[in-house]
Amino acid sequence: MARESFAIGNVRVRAGAARDVELPITRLVTGGDVSLPVRVVHGREPGPVVWVSGAIHGDEVIGVEVIRELIATLKPKEFRGTLVAVPVVNVLGFMAGDRYLPDRRDLNRMFPGSPRGSLASRIAHLFMTEVVAKCEVGVDVHTAADKRANLPQVRGDLDDRRTRELAEAFGAPVMVHARVRDGSLRQAAVEVGAKVLLYEAGEALRFDDESIATGVAGIRRVLAFLDMIEPDPPNELPPSLESRSSGWVRARGTGILNLETRLGAFVETGERLGGLSDTFGKRVRLVRADRSGIVIGLTRAPIVNAGDALVHIAAVER
Missing domain, CATH: 3.40.630.10 (Zn peptidases)
Structure with a gap:
């Protein structure tokens, strides 16, 4: 039928x-x-x-x-x-x-x-x-x-x-x-x-x-x-990392942001992620990881104010 x-x-x-x-x-x-x-x-x-x-x-x-x-x-x-x-x-x-x-x-x-x-x-x-x-x-x-x-x-x-x-x-x-x-x-x-x-x-x-x-x-x-299509040829993908908590590192001051990390990077608590400078290039504050994990999000805005979200870190089991 x-x-x-x-x-x-x-x-x-x-x-x-x-x-x-x-x-x-x-x-x-x-x-x-x-x-x-x-x-x-x-x-x-x-x-x-x-x-x-x-x-x-x-x-x-x-x-x-x-x-x-x-x-x-x-x-x-x-x-x-x-x-x-x-x-x-x-x-x-x-x-x-x-x-x-x-x-x-x-x-x-x-x-x-x-x-x-x-x-x-x-x-x-x-x-x-x-x-x-x-x-x-x-x-x-x-x-x-x-x-x-x-x-x-x-x-x-x-x-x-x-x-x-x-x-x-x-x-x-x-x-x-x-x-x-x-x-x-x-x-x-x-x-x-x-x-x-x-x-x-x-x-x-x-x-x-x-x-x-x-x-x-x-x-x-x-x-x-779900058995709706035939599987594609297998490739060697690593298992997905699991995260049950995440949070944004936020700017502790105002300035021009220069990030030194990237999406997918593994970071440790306290690790330097970048810095904030004034308009003449003087470094006014460092940006550091507040937790260990993998970077799953970033700001693309170069100009940031105190409190702005800069780097999203997800805690994972490696």
Whole structure:
């Protein structure tokens, strides 16, 4: 018996096919319609239903390229289960190159949303009802905030056995045990029973090959772990380092920052990470590690004020 078609919006996607779907969001003041773009890959054989999403923050563009490259590798007739790919969730922010929506709301603090709330709340509700409600596993792709960079890493509830298995299958350099944030997609999805990974890598408004390649390969490993695709040829990846605590080293003064560390570096408590200078080049303060671990985030801003976050260090077992 042929597998049943997959319903989303007002369309149905037949088994063994891929289809692009537009889910209406709103109408612009100019009269143009804004829709949520979705690609559904509905395999010929049964299996899990998984979503991948990017650009919940409109300036976090790496997820768009990760998803584009991922779906280019999938063949619906050989696929088991269903993939719901949403490369751009915050469509209006993405078009403007802005993290937020036009009303300055953070979409990732508006879940699960409401059909009668603000624009952000309505988009969150649409995503929950048309995507998350149909899926059992999700991978949400993010980058660092503006003027920061992240080492490729996955975040999730590592105390949940299934989520931990998915994080280990992803194979990022670091997996971080992270609490959910109120109003986030991950919180809302977990509350309705989904298992969710956050993939964090790279910088806002920038593509970089390492972040993209790690994301594509990691999601493919998750799909293979779920038996939705055949595994890629094995490579000698080291196991992901596990972190259960992390924190930012913050500036103890104001100045021009010169960092002497890099993403992925292992540091020890008290180790020199860089320094702050005045505008004439006089060194006014050193920056030192306040804990041992691996550098998973950095600021890219050269001018810093007292209290600014400079280096994100995750404690790990080496």
